[in-house]
Amino acid sequence: MINTQKINRQSMYETVMNQFNSTADIIDLNPNIRKILGITNNEIIVHFPVKMDNGKVEVFTGYRVQHNNALGPYKGGLRYHDTVDIDAAKALAMWMTWKTSLAGLPYGGAKGGIKIDPRNYSDSELERITRRFTYALGENIGPEHDIPAPDVNTNAQTMAWIADTYMSTISSSERSHNQHVVTGKPIGAGGLEGRDRATGFGVYLSIKLLLETRNEDFKNKKFIVQGFGNVGYWASHFISKDGGTLIAVQDAHASLFNENGIDTEALAQHCEPRKGSIKGFKGATEIDPEDFWGLDCDIVIPAALGNQITQDNAFKIKAAIVAEGANGPTNSEGEKILLEKGITIIPDIFCNSGGVIGSYFEWLQNRNGELWQLEEVMEKIEKKITQNFHKINSEVKKRNVDWRTAAYILAILRIETAYNQRGIFP
Missing domain, CATH: 3.40.50.720 (NAD(P)-binding Rossmann-like Domain)
Structure with missing residues (x-):
């Protein structure tokens, strides 16, 4: 186990x-x-109530840790798991900083999630939990500030709920420009092939x-x-x-x-x-x-x-x-x-790092109003990973590490x- x-x-x-x-x-x-x-730069803890299917209210704890943004907006996943706590989020956020830097992306590192076992909740409850978490995070996330993505026990549907909630709670003039607040969305909601x-x-x-x-x-x-x-x-x-x-x-x-x-x-x-x-x-x-x-x-x-x-x-x-x-x-x-x-x-x-590299291309696609096909996307990801591999391999040989x-x-x-x-x- x-x-x-x-x-x-x-x-x-x-x-x-x-x-x-x-x-x-x-x-x-x-x-x-x-x-x-x-x-870390910021450690955000939010407690928020959600009404369950049976009418009872549960209070959940969510986290978002922003480690560093020297290279660009914070970037990192949101996970739904009962091991999520502030120390885990801090460690994962720091790893994201190194990951995005190594990949040559214009991002910093962040991570977070909700301390929850999603198997204990219905889909409608998970939707309400996700939307309420997004609302609680408020301006701590944003397409040019902090861009979440899927992680353990979250998926494209989770990201769609976050994007919709975020865009529903900002001014109407900005809604069309904020689809890239998250990556890993379903294809029909602006996701990347x-x-x-x-x-x-x-x-x-x-x-x-x-x-x-x-x-x-x-x-x-x-x-x-x-x-x-x-x-x-x-x-x-x-x-x-x-x-x-x-x-x-x-x-x-x-x-x-x-x-x-x-x-x-x-x-x-x-x-x-x-x-x-x-x-x-x-x-x-x-x-x-x-x-x-x-x-x-x-x-x-x-x-x-x-x-x-x-x-x-x-x-x-x-x-x-x-x-x-x-x-x-x-x-x-x-x-x-x-x-x-x-x-x-x-x-x-x-x-x-293929995930965050793919996320970068999705972010760019939304930001620039472009649309790429699957073969094109996979070629882009393969090229980037291959370049990074050879850089690391050279460093291994040069420093004997x-x-x-x-x-x-x-x-x-x-x-x-x-x-x-x-x-x-x-």
Whole structure:
């Protein structure tokens, strides 16, 4: 079972701060800029009431943390999960700052969500919860200020509700110019063709590019995936089409294994009416969750929640590559063990950046009144990810460091350059 509890020895926030501070030491980051980047700009907590289907009122807690906007508007997802709290939002917002900087986008970093298990609410209740949360956030979000997107347990429909609520609560003269207040919307509501698969495609492409540097491909490669939501499914879809074999999947309800391969599309169809659960799928055998990480495979893709690969299980991993489809899935102690074992970690701020890159193109499409076809969008995303891969690969070779360190160096140096050129007000 996926561990949704905090790791006692290290929280996600401690992990991201460790990563930031170690990189700042390596590049001798300007101490004044280090102080700025070491804290968040804004931490917003809202409590809001919503009437349930039975007429009773529940009060919910929502969060939006804005870490840094030196490079442009805040950008980051909203998740609906019972692990959402201020520390998790702070960590995820900081990761978004590094992710958008590394990707070369004109964005900063933010993150947030509602502490809620959406499976306990009807669709009409989730709509009211989402609209009331949007209203509570008010001017803390905006198309040139802070642009939310889907994340864990939120989707295109969630974004459509947010966009509609936001546009309904601003002046009529501004409504037509604010469709890009969120990204990840349905196609009919201004969404981007291909945004649904962009994150998973990026995970697939990052692994493909790494394999190519080793004169390898996906043929005869076995992979396992933790989490079979949007990211886990699309990554599995593209890897399977390119010759890889999915042999195990884990989510909060079950761990499945089939040494001959799991049919990605059949599993996705099984999950659809069950709100995402893989449990009960007939095309694989259920195994003990403790055995999942130690399965004999070539590639591990954690695509669920943070702090999943830790000092408690990292030693079990036999794969050559860990590709971080989730944000912060590996804590510092777990990472140390993986690196000592010679395992290459494709870091989250690069590996799953396809989503925010896709979001950028959706934002541009809305902003400029353009319309792009699926093939065109995927080409744009592939070109951007490939460029970023080669930059990181060069940094790895030049400095003789691991992939995460190289990615962090590039991300933080870009922000430092912006501060050095602009100065600090006043």
